[in-house]
Amino acid sequence: MPIYEYHCDDCKEPFDLFVRSVNAAVKAVCPQCGSEHVEKAVTAASALGLGNASSFASSAASCAPTG
Numbered sequence: 001m002p003i004y005e006y007h008c009d010d011c012k013e014p015f016d017l018f019v020r021s022v023n024a025a026v027k028a029v030c031p032q033c034g035s036e037h038v039e040k041a042v043t044a045a046s047a048l049g050l051g052n053a054s055s056f057a058s059s060a061a062s063c064a065p066t067g
C-alpha cells in the first residue's frame with residue numbers, strides 16, 4: 001500500500017495519505033482543517049525513482065554494448 005506525503009496550503013500541515021491503489025483516484029483532504037488545497041510532496045523514495053525501476057533497467061540496457 002503506497003503512502004503519499006502531502007502538505008496543506010492553508011494550515012501548512014504535512015500529512016501522509018494512504019492509497020489503496022495506485023490507479024485509484026484519491027481526493028486528498030487535509031486532516032487538520034479539511035481543506036482541499038493540498039499539494040503532493042516529493043518523497044525521497046519517489047525522487048530516487050524506486051517505483052520506476054523498469055524504465056531505469058530498459059534505459060541501462062540501451063546503453064549496453066551490443067557487440
Ligand SMILES: [Zn+2]
Pocket residue numbers: 008009010011012013030031032033034035
Ligand atoms: Zn490544512
